[in-house]
Structures are given as structure tokens and as C-alpha cells.
Amino acid sequence: MGLRENITNPFSKWMDGNAPEADVVISSRVRLARNLASFPFPHQLSKEKANEIIHALQLAINNKKTRAAVGPMELARLAELTPVERQILVEKHLISPDLLKTREEETRALVVSGDEIVSIMVNEEDHLRLQCLLPGLQLEEAARICALLDDALEQTLDYAFSEKLGYLTACPTNVGTGMRVSVMVHLPGLVINGGIKELLAFIPKVGLTVRGLYGEGTEAAGNLFQISNQVTLGRSEEEIVSGLGTVTEQVIARERQARQQLYRYRRDALEDRVWRAYGTLRYARLLTGDETMKLLSDVRLGVNLGFLKGPTPRLLNELIVLTRPAYITKMAGKDVPPAYRDSLRAKLVREKLKDLPE
Amino acid sequence: MGLRENITNPFSKWMDGNAPEADVVISSRVRLARNLASFPFPHQLSKEKANEIIHALQLAINNKKTRAAVGPMELARLAELTPVERQILVEKHLISPDLLKTREEETRALVVSGDEIVSIMVNEEDHLRLQCLLPGLQLEEAARICALLDDALEQTLDYAFSEKLGYLTACPTNVGTGMRVSVMVHLPGLVINGGIKELLAFIPKVGLTVRGLYGEGTEAAGNLFQISNQVTLGRSEEEIVSGLGTVTEQVIARERQARQQLYRYRRDALEDRVWRAYGTLRYARLLTGDETMKLLSDVRLGVNLGFLKGPTPRLLNELIVLTRPAYITKMAGKDVPPAYRDSLRAKLVREKLKDLPE
Numbered sequence: 042m043g044l045r046e047n048i049t050n051p052f053s054k055w056m057d058g059n060a061p062e063a064d065v066v067i068s069s070r071v072r073l074a075r076n077l078a079s080f081p082f083p084h085q086l087s088k089e090k091a092n093e094i095i096h097a098l099q100l101a102i103n104n105k106k107t108r109a110a111v112g113p114m115e116l117a118r119l120a121e122l123t124p125v126e127r128q129i130l131v132e133k134h135l136i137s138p139d140l141l142k143t144r145e146e147e148t149r150a151l152v153v154s155g156d157e158i159v160s161i162m163v164n165e166e167d168h169l170r171l172q173c174l175l176p177g178l179q180l181e182e183a184a185r186i187c188a189l190l191d192d193a194l195e196q197t198l199d200y201a202f203s204e205k206l207g208y209l210t211a212c213p214t215n216v217g218t219g220m221r222v223s224v225m226v227h228l229p230g231l232v233i234n235g236g237i238k239e240l241l242a243f244i245p246k247v248g249l250t251v252r253g254l255y256g257e258g259t260e261a262a263g264n265l266f267q268i269s270n271q272v273t274l275g276r277s278e279e280e281i282v283s284g285l286g287t288v289t290e291q292v293i294a295r296e297r298q299a300r301q302q303l304y305r306y307r308r309d310a311l312e313d314r315v316w317r318a319y320g321t322l323r324y325a326r327l328l329t330g331d332e333t334m335k336l337l338s339d340v341r342l343g344v345n346l347g348f349l350k351g352p353t354p355r356l357l358n359e360l361i362v363l364t365r366p367a368y369i370t371k372m373a374g375k376d377v378p379p380a381y382r383d384s385l386r387a388k389l390v391r392e393k394l395k396d397l398p399e
Numbered sequence: 400m401g402l403r404e405n406i407t408n409p410f411s412k413w414m415d416g417n418a419p420e421a422d423v424v425i426s427s428r429v430r431l432a433r434n435l436a437s438f439p440f441p442h443q444l445s446k447e448k449a450n451e452i453i454h455a456l457q458l459a460i461n462n463k464k465t466r467a468a469v470g471p472m473e474l475a476r477l478a479e480l481t482p483v484e485r486q487i488l489v490e491k492h493l494i495s496p497d498l499l500k501t502r503e504e505e506t507r508a509l510v511v512s513g514d515e516i517v518s519i520m521v522n523e524e525d526h527l528r529l530q531c532l533l534p535g536l537q538l539e540e541a542a543r544i545c546a547l548l549d550d551a552l553e554q555t556l557d558y559a560f561s562e563k564l565g566y567l568t569a570c571p572t573n574v575g576t577g578m579r580v581s582v583m584v585h586l587p588g589l590v591i592n593g594g595i596k597e598l599l600a601f602i603p604k605v606g607l608t609v610r611g612l613y614g615e616g617t618e619a620a621g622n623l624f625q626i627s628n629q630v631t632l633g634r635s636e637e638e639i640v641s642g643l644g645t646v647t648e649q650v651i652a653r654e655r656q657a658r659q660q661l662y663r664y665r666r667d668a669l670e671d672r673v674w675r676a677y678g679t680l681r682y683a684r685l686l687t688g689d690e691t692m693k694l695l696s697d698v699r700l701g702v703n704l705g706f707l708k709g710p711t712p713r714l715l716n717e718l719i720v721l722t723r724p725a726y727i728t729k730m731a732g733k734d735v736p737p738a739y740r741d742s743l744r745a746k747l748v749r750e751k752l753k754d755l756p757e
Contacts, residue, residue: 309742313684320678326671384667 044115044153048126049371051363053133053157053174058354060177064345065293067225067265067358068134068176071183071282073191074210074219075169076201082211083148083164091148091164097198098163102152107193111159111186119149128367134174134225135160159190166211167219169194176358178289180222180282187220188278207274214271218278222285223269225254226292229342230299232264240292248272249288263334263361268292304346315343319351323394327380328387333364351397360393402473402511406484407729409721411491411515411532416712418535422703423651425583425623425716426492426534429541429640431549432568432577433527434559440569441506441522449506449522455556456521460510465551469517469544477507486725492532492583493518517548524569525577527552536647538580538640545578546636565632572629576636580643581627583612584650587700588657590622598650606630607646621692621719626650662704673701677709681752685738686745691722709755718751 055068076082077097080090095118101107102114119127119140130136136151140162152161162170171190173183201209208219215221231237244251251268253261268289270281303311318339322328328336341357343349362368369382372389413426434440435455438448453476459465460472477485477498488494494509498520510519520528529548531541559567566577573579589595602609609626611619626647628639661669676697680686686694699715701707720726727740730747 309685309738313745316682316684317679320680320682321675322678323682324674324678326674327667380667387671 044117045126047153047155047157048122048129051133051359051368052355053135053362055134055157055174055176056355056358056362057176058358060175060179062178062293063176063354065226065228065296066178066289067227068174069178069180069183070134070172070174070221070223070225071180071187072173072221072223073169073171073187074167074208074215074221075171075191075194075198076209076211077168078199078201080168083166083168084211086148086164088145088148091145094168095150095163098150098152098161098169098194101194101197102161104193104197106196107190110189110193112154112156114152114154114159114161116150116152116163119146119151125367125371129371132362132365132367133157135172136162137165137170140165159186161190167215169198178224178286178293180224180286180289184220184222184278184282213274215273217274218276218281220273220278220281221269222281223267224285224289226266226268226289226296227264227338227341228266228292228296229264229338230296230303232261233303234299236295236299240295244268244288247284247288249285262331263338265334265338265361300342300346311346312343312348315339315346315349319343319349319394322390324391325387327383328364328390329383330364330366330386333386333390334361337361337364351399352394356393360390363389363393402475403484405511405513405515406480406487409491409717409726410713411493411720413492413515413532413534414713414716414720415534416716418533418537420536420651421534421712423584423586423654424536424647425585426532427536427538427541428492428530428532428579428581428583429538429545430531430579430581431527431529431545432525432566432573432579433529433549433552433556434567434569435526436557436559438526441524441526442569444506444522446503446506449503452526453508453521456508456510456519456527456552459552459555460519462551462555464554465548468547468551470512470514472510472512472517472519474508474510474521477504477509483725483729487729490720490723490725491515493530494520495523495528498523517544519548525573527556536582536644536651538582538644538647542578542580542636542640571632573631575632576634576639578631578636578639579627580639581625582643582647584624584626584647584654585622585696585699586624586650586654587622587696588654588661590619591661592657594653594657598653602626602646605642605646607643620689621696623692623696623719658700658704669704670701670706673697673704673707677701677707677752680748682749683745685741686722686748687741688722688724688744691744691748692719695719695722709757710752714751718748721747721751 099116127141131138135153135157140149148164150163158173160172171187173186175183203209207217210216210219231240241251248271249268250271251266254265254267270285318336322336337357337360344352364386369385370376373385435452457474485499489496493511493515498507506522508521516531518530529545531544533541561567565575568574568577589598599609606629607626608629609624612623612625628643676694680694695715695718702710722744727743728734731743
């Protein structure tokens with residue numbers, strides 16, 4: 042699948058709802074920061090040098106060993122993509138918003154595999170940011186795939202590495218393994234019962250960060266949170282992955298307990314809330330992005346608790362991405378005012394939800 | 400159809416949506432206050448005398464002329480009906496709440512025709528209150544049917560009548576024709592655009608009264624209002640009927656204009672509101688009576704404006720009655736706490752709305 046078709050198709054492999062612990066964990070991500078020896082870090086990189094890196098990477102991904110490790114990948118320069126296409130890649134979590142935050146679009150590039158499990162940002166904060174994004178709780182598998190890709194690229198590329206410090210990175214917080222790991226979790230139970238406050242206070246104490254995926258803190262739109270590691274230096278890859286994994290298991294247990302208690306003690310109110318959300322999504326003619334996230338969260342909770350059968354977790358994941366502004370704009374074929382976007386968003390959601398079994 | 404089946408069946412002829420001006424006027428009612436000569440007014444009536452009146456009326460409705468005029472009618476003493484059955488008759492607008500406001504239930508009775516167009520309250524404030532209730536704007540037809548019934552009963556009964564004052568009534572405000580006329584109108588357009596305030600101020604100036612059918616003033620649940628005459632003495636039946644008719648025509652014109660303007664200038668928001676209401680009614684698991692009225696009002700507006708096709712006006716009228724507390728209680732077979740009533744109400748509404756075309 043070419044990159045353009047990837048952008049047009051809202052589905053990414055990470056949206057597959059059929060994955061470990063997918064009732065709470067939407068996706069798992071591992072990201073490795075890598076830089077090439079004898080090149081300045083991107084913020085001091087000339088256009089010519091940046092181009093050299095892009096060329097070197099192009100060769101590296103076409104390398105037989107790389108293709109054997111993670112399958113075919115396609116490289117695109119940022120300048121080849123329209124602003125809407127770039128934004129869609131952000132909304133699909135394949136690149137960071139930071140990759141777009143510059144006027145030097147000619148120095149930047151990205152690589153995406155056909156199933157979108159693997160992506161590489163080129164000349165963002167570091168020369169390379171290798172990413173593996175998988176559905177559900179699969180941190181170890183994501184780390185394994187990242188390591189395969191990393192090893193394959195290293196056959197061709199000369200990484201900046203210090204025996205003492207590990208991989209060298211533009212920002213000192215990434216030095217060492219250069220590894221960032223994160224999970225995207227859906228925590229409606231803890232938000233409804235208030236337990237989220239305790240969690241938000243606890244997680245930083247074990248060296249992790251938690252933030253709303255869209256919006257911040259307890260106001261996180263759609264009750265989606267991202268938990269990630271802060272520290273890389275002085276820890277092994279295995280320690281980083283298992284540390285986040287252990288905390289995630291605890292979060293899963295708390296969230297499931299919260300849901301079960303809500304279902305046991307406030308079942309009528311909970312079912313009412315879920316079905317109203319479903320009814321609104323099925324019939325509303327105007328939906329803002331934030332309201333859509335909130336309603337999708339309620340519907341997902343009903344699906345996970347088993348009393349709402351129509352929408353699949355995969356469809357709900359797709360809808361999160363499909364209803365973000367860039368996708369709507371792409372669907373409209375042009376930039377549209379927010380009010381019209383709300384109308385298009387509602388139409389899109391209606392079409393996706395109609396004819397589902399109830 | 401017997402009275403008990405009437406009570407069980409939520410449909411009354413006045414709920415027929417296929418009637419003149421039914422997009423604004425739900426129903427038209429004419430009520431005549433009549434008293435029998437040589438009996439004290441009900442508040443001073445002994446049980447024996449009250450019984451004599453009930454017997455006299457029983458004979459009068461079985462009279463061939465009465466049956467020819469308005470068809471077969473059935474009489475029931477209030478004491479024969481359970482509290483829930485009495486309340487249902489109020490909710491169907493066949494009797495007034497005042498008929499139930501006494502401990503002397505043995506002195507009270509009611510008469511209802513099979514199609515429920517005609518009903519008679521016995522020993523409420525007056526000995527007899529004859530009512531004709533028709534769908535849409537049909538005040539003249541309702542007055543004609545009332546007059547037929549009135550004439551037929553007068554063949555047998557000796558009315559208290561003064562050549563100078565007209566029909567004598569327990570309350571002086573009814574003396575003369577003894578005629579009260581009213582229309583039940585649905586005014587969502589005027590409530591949304593604020594025009595209702597002007598209307599509420601204007602109507603009393605022409606000798607009419609307006610009030611919320613459930614609730615008062617601009618807070619009328621379901622945007623349903625009743626407009627009725629205040630004065631009977633010194634005016635002929637024709638003047639009373641045509642007076643209310645003229646004002647109602649003006650109300651209809653204003654309401655239609657308000658709806659068209661909303662549809663023209665705020666179409667997206669209006670359609671969104673209507674469809675959300677429909678989605679909530681179709682899926683909610685808990686519905687209070689007030690919220691149901693509000694949502695039904697929005698849905699009715701969409702049906703009247705032609706963009707929501709599923710529910711018929713008749714079904715919406717039925718749902719207003721079906722979702723009042725007494726009907727829900729009857730459906731449950733016993734008195735139920737309000738929270739459970741909300742659950743039953745939502746279930747009932749869902750069942751009525753599912754499988755409708757969209």
C-alpha cells in the first residue's frame with residue numbers, strides 16, 4: 042500500500058480491537074531516538090546535510106535486511122504532502138506534531154510501513170525517530186520490532202553512540218537507550234468514579250508521565266490517557282518496558298474494577314448514559330470533535346461491558362481518527378469552517394453507525 | 400367498546416393527527432355546564448339526591464334520541480374505578496382532575512362514548528358537564544356535537560334555566576351559555592424564538608386564558624398550551640366559538656411563521672435538535688415525564704416540518720398520554736417508585752419507536 046493510500050484509509054493496524062487487554066489499552070508504542078555520527082543534530086543541520094541523511098535512510102530502508110525485518114516501507118518528504126495529509130498522519134499517531142512545527146519542511150521526511158505498525162520520523166528533534174505502534178498491550182512485541190528495525194538500519198547507518206552514555210540524542214533526557222515507551226489507555230470508569238485523581242497523582246511518583254491524549258488531566262477528551270516513561274539514561278530497554286508494563290497492569294486492574302462497580306451499583310444510569318450517547322451519535326446533525334470523543338468513550342464503555350453489541354472496538358478506534366479535524370477536511374476536499382465541519386462529522390458518524398446490529 | 404377497554408387503549412379519537420390544522424392544533428374542546436332544576440348544586444347535594452341525578456342521566460343516555468345523536472355511551476360511577484383508572488381518564492383529557500378531588504366518590508360518575516369524543520362528568524362542580532373533544536381545529540363541529548347531545552338529554556332532563564340569565568351554574572362565571580371552549584396548541588416555534596411571551600401577554604387582553612397544559616407559562620412541558628374563553632355571560636355560543644376560532648387562526652399563523660423562519664435561518668441547529676431528541680427517545684434507558692414531553696415536542700416539530708418521517712402525529716399524541724405517570728403505573732400493574740417508572744417509560748417509548756422508517 043502506498044503512503045497516499047495509507048493516508049486515505051483511516052484504518053491503522055493499531056486500531057485493531059482484537060488485541061491483548063484491548064478493553065482498556067488501545068495501543069502500545071515504542072520509540073527509539075537515533076542520530077547519525079558526524080552529522081550535527083537537526084537544529085543545526087544544513088539543508089544539504091539533511092538531504093544526505095534522507096538519502097542514507099532511503100538506502101537503509103530498501104536494504105534487504107530491513108525489508109526482511111519489518112517489511113516494505115515508503116519514504117516521503119514532508120514537502121510532498123499537503124498540510125491536511127500531514128495532519129492526518131499526526132491524527133493516526135504515525136508522526137508527532139513537532140515534525141510539522143518548522144518552516145524547513147524540505148529537510149524533513151517520514152517513513153511508514155504498509156500496515157503502519159512501523160514509522161520513522163527524519164530530522165525531527167533527532168535525525169531518526171523509529172516508532173512501532175501496536176494494538177492493545179504489546180510493549181514487549183513493539184520493543185522487539187523496534188529492535189529488529191534498529192539493528193537492520195545499523196547495518197547501513199553509522200549511529201552516534203558512546204560506550205559510556207549509550208545512544209546520543211539532541212535532548213539529554215533521551216540519552217542512553219533513546220527509548221520512549223507509552224500506552225494509550227481508556228479510563229472512563231476511573232473518570233466517572235473519581236479514581237483518576239489518585240492515579241494522576243501516583244503515576245509521576247514512579248517516574249512515569251500521564252496526560253490526556255487530547256486535552257489535559259481529568260478533562261482528557263474521550264477519557265483517553267497516555268502513560269509514558271520519563272527517564273531513559275541508566276536503565277536498560279528491558280527495565281523501561283517492564284516498568285511501564287507493570288504500572289499498566291495495575292491501571293488495567295483498577296479500571297476494570299471501577300467499571301464493574303459502576304455496572305453493579307449504578308447500572309441503570311450507566312446503561313442510560315451509554316445508550317443516549319449511541320443515540321446521539323446515530324442521529325445528531327452537528328457534532329463537535331470534543332463531544333464526539335466523549336460520546337465515543339461512553340459507547341466504548343458499553344461495548345466493553347457487553348451490553349451494547351453493535352459497534353466493534355475497531356470501528357470505535359477508527360472513528361476517533363476519522364472524526365478529528367484533518368480527516369473531515371480531507372473528506373470535504375477543502376478547508377471548511379468549523380460549523381460545516383461539525384455537520385460533516387455528524388454525517389460521517391451516522392453513516393458508519395447505521396445498519397449495525399443492536 | 401366498554402369503558403374498561405377504553406381505559407386500557409391509549410388511543411382517543413382526539414389523538415388522530417389527520418385533522419384540520421393539526422400541525423399546530425392538537426385538539427378542540429367544547430364543554431357545557433348544565434344543572435337540573437329542583438336539585439341543589441353538587442356542593443350541597445345529599446348522597447340520595449346525587450344518586451337520583453345519576454339515575455336520571457343513565458336513563459337519558461339510553462334514550463333513543465341520545466343514542467341517535469352521539470352513539471352509545473357508557474356510565475360508570477367513580478367508585479367503580481381504581482385510582483389509576485381515574486387518573487388515566489384525566490390524562491386522556493376525558494374528565495377533569497376536579498372530579499377526583501373529593502372523598503364523596505359515591506356521588507360522582509362519568510359517561511364516555513366509545514370513540515371518547517363525547518364525555519359527561521356527573522356531580523363535579525355542576526350536575527353535568529358535557530364535553531366534546533375533537534382532533535385538530537374543529538371548534539364548530541365540537542359545538543355542534545355538544546348541542547346535539549344537549550338537546551337529546553333535554554328531552555328527558557329538566558335543566559335549570561332562566562330566561563334572563565340563561566343556564567344556571569354553580570359558579571357565576573359559567574352562567575349564560577355555560578360554555579367553555581378551548582384548544583390545545585403546540586407552539587415550539589414561538590417558544591424557541593421567544594414570541595411566546597408576546598402571545599402570553601396578548602391573549603388575556605381579548606378575554607381568553609392561556610396556560611401550559613402541563614406546567615405553566617413559558618415553561619409549559621412539551622410546549623403544549625391550552626387557550627380557552629373566560630366569559631360566558633352575555634355572549635352567544637356562536638360568538639364564543641368564533642372568538643376563540645379567530646384567535647386560534649392568528650396563533651396558527653404566528654407559529655407557522657416562527658417555524659419557517661427557524662427552518663430557513665437556523666436549519667442545521669434545528670435539525671440537530673430534532674434528530675438528537677429522536678435518538679434519545681429511541682435509545683435512552685431512563686426518561687422522566689418532563690424530559691419525554693420536551694423530546695416529543697422536538698420530534699413533533701421535525702415531523703411537522705417534514706424532515707423526520709418515521710413517527711406519525713397520531714403516535715406522538717398517543718405517546719404524550721402513554722408516558723404520563725398513570726399509564727406507566729397501569730402498565731407496571733402496581734404502584735412503582737419514580738426511578739423504576741423512568742425505566743418503564745423509556746422501555747415503552749423505545750418499543751413504540753423501533754422499526755419505524757427513517
